[in-house]
Amino acid sequence: xxxxxxxxxxxxxxxxxxxxxxxxxxxxxxxxxxxxxxxxxxxxxxxxxxxxxxxxxxxxxxxxxxxxxxxxxxxxxxxxxxxxxxxxxxxxxxxxxxxxxxxxxxxxxxxx
Amino acid sequence: xxxxxxxxxxxxxxxxxxxxxxxxxxxxxxxxxxxxxxxxxxxxxxxxxxxxxxxxxxxxxxxxxxxxxxxxxxxxxxxxxxxxxxxxxxxxxxxxxxxxxxxxxxxxxxxxxxxxxxxxxxxxxxxxxxxxxxxxxxxxxxxxxxxxxxxxxxxxxxxxxxxxxxxxxxxxxxxxxxxxxxxxxxxxxxxxxxxxxxxxxxxxxxxxxxxxxxxxxxxxxxxxxxxxxxxxxxxxxxxxxxxxxxxxxxxxxxxxxxxxxxxxxxxxxxxxxxxxxxxxxxxxxxxxxxxxxxxxxxxxxxxxxxxxxxxxxxxxxxxxxxxxxxxxxxxxxxxxxxxxxxxxxxxxxxxxxxxxxxxxxxxxxxxxxxxxxxxxxxxxxxxxxxxxxxxxxxxxxxxxxx
Numbered sequence: 360x361x362x363x364x365x366x367x368x369x370x371x372x373x374x375x376x377x378x379x380x381x382x383x384x385x386x387x388x389x390x391x392x393x394x395x396x397x398x399x400x401x402x403x404x405x406x407x408x409x410x411x412x413x414x415x416x417x418x419x420x421x422x423x424x425x426x427x428x429x430x431x432x433x434x435x436x437x438x439x440x441x442x443x444x445x446x447x448x449x450x451x452x453x454x455x456x457x458x459x460x461x462x463x464x465x466x467x468x469x470x471x
Numbered sequence: 472x473x474x475x476x477x478x479x480x481x482x483x484x485x486x487x488x489x490x491x492x493x494x495x496x497x498x499x500x501x502x503x504x505x506x507x508x509x510x511x512x513x514x515x516x517x518x519x520x521x522x523x524x525x526x527x528x529x530x531x532x533x534x535x536x537x538x539x540x541x542x543x544x545x546x547x548x549x550x551x552x553x554x555x556x557x558x559x560x561x562x563x564x565x566x567x568x569x570x571x572x573x574x575x576x577x578x579x580x581x582x583x584x585x586x587x588x589x590x591x592x593x594x595x596x597x598x599x600x601x602x603x604x605x606x607x608x609x610x611x612x613x614x615x616x617x618x619x620x621x622x623x624x625x626x627x628x629x630x631x632x633x634x635x636x637x638x639x640x641x642x643x644x645x646x647x648x649x650x651x652x653x654x655x656x657x658x659x660x661x662x663x664x665x666x667x668x669x670x671x672x673x674x675x676x677x678x679x680x681x682x683x684x685x686x687x688x689x690x691x692x693x694x695x696x697x698x699x700x701x702x703x704x705x706x707x708x709x710x711x712x713x714x715x716x717x718x719x720x721x722x723x724x725x726x727x728x729x730x731x732x733x734x735x736x737x738x739x740x741x742x743x744x745x746x747x748x749x750x751x752x753x754x755x756x757x758x759x760x761x762x763x764x765x766x767x768x769x770x771x772x773x774x775x776x777x778x779x780x781x782x783x784x785x786x787x788x789x790x791x792x793x794x795x796x797x798x799x800x801x802x803x804x805x806x807x808x809x810x811x812x813x814x815x816x817x818x819x820x821x822x823x824x825x826x827x828x829x830x831x832x833x834x835x836x837x838x839x840x841x842x843x844x845x846x847x848x849x850x851x852x853x854x855x856x857x858x859x860x861x862x863x864x865x866x867x868x869x870x871x872x873x
Contacts (some may be wrong), residue, residue: 381680414677415679418734418740449661454783
């Protein structure tokens with residue numbers, strides 16, 4: 360898995376690609392936590408290029424979701440079909456804010 | 472550093488001995504190769520300067536003999552020669568010489584060549600020290616690994632002992648199951664047991680991830696969701712009638728677990744589950760799903776169908792609500808509970824086993840006894856995986872209504 364961080368104004372964007380599984384979970388979790396702690400409460404996790412995701416990776420997303428609720432702030436996910444399928448299977452789409460592509464996610468935060 | 476001089480000419484020998492001592496080296500000098508070999512072996516001298524031509528065996532033979540000894544530490548050999556044609560140099564190197572010096576010996580050249588050899592021996596010594604350290608570390612790692620493996624194997628045996636016995640019969644239903652942890656321990660667990668005279672409980676659950684942390688969580692949950700520990704999770708009584716145990720509705724069992732096992736920054740392991748209660752009087756199965764792969768229900772003469780309802784995985788949102796669903800069963804109906812380790816099992820080309828393949832499998836094996844269904848599924852999922860170990864825990868629990 361490859362993790363790539365960018366900033367768009369005050370929005371933090373984390374782009375993940377490849378297989379997002381248990382072995383990557385601790386590192387991604389740490390980074391997301393740091394970004395949420397230090398950021399402006401605006402985070403996009405872009406998983407458009409994620410080819411496989413397991414439940415440990417989902418746990419990382421949930422942990423970020425909870426941290427963002429406490430901050431409080433807003434977390435938006437961009438999903439690939441594989442990611443969307445697992446999220447729907449576990450019914451997590453009922454709690455996550457999911458948008459189809461990165462431009463839409465940035466727009467949701469009112470970014471130009 | 473100690474240097475062995477092998478030289479039959481007395482004058483040259485004395486001259487070299489004196490110079491080397493002046494430069495600070497310890498020197499042993501002999502005049503034939505037999506004595507030289509003896510000293511190399513006994514005194515473990517690693518640096519040899521030997522004359523090429525000597526009576527009773529020349530320097531080339533000494534090189535060959537030293538190399539043939541295959542000593543644990545390297546022996547650096549300088550050949551002293553009158554010959555400086557390329558053919559002689561090749562012959563000397565083939566025999567195992569490291570360097571050459573021509574007669575008459577120039578002292579500054581001799582010193583330079585000794586220092587060059589010393590650098591080689593220093594490097595060799597450091598290399599050997601590093602190798603030794605690596606070997607020691609690797610031995611320790613192997614021992615630690617062995618210990619951990621033994622521990623895990625023991626824990627795996629314990630985990631299996633928590634599972635219901637295959638072909639167990641409760642009132643109303645018979646079960647069989649498949650269980651493959653991806654490593655030694657599994658984050659999956661399931662059980663099947665009576666609650667009272669006409670209620671039987673069953674569940675399957677999958678703690679996020681796999682490995683030790685997930686397994687510890689599944690151990691805890693299996694103790695709570697057990698007929699042996701009266702924690703009030705599955706049955707309860709009211710103050711007016713403390714002697715009578717009432718069966719908790721499935722959705723309330725899951726909702727209580729959800730309150731109790733909320734994830735937080737220290738513990739992010741949520742779990743998915745299906746909990747059900749068979750009521751043999753009403754002939755119903757009550758099911759509550761929490762983010763778990765949808766159970767498959769197979770009735771006589773009908774296609775297998777997914778039972779779809781339910782809420783979020785357990786531990787994600789404290790306020791999450793859960794609902795139950797009621798199935799009216801008939802004798803011979805089968806209910807298949809499984810973890811996503813089966814449906815998401817990837818073939819060598821990365822294709823998932825998938826829910827539709829599983830549904831078809833369930834239909835196609837409807838005439839088989841449960842034992843054979845399990846055996847068949849085991850074979851299919853293994854051949855789908857193509858020989859590699861499973862990436863996620865695999866489990867399936869089948870219930871058949873009597």
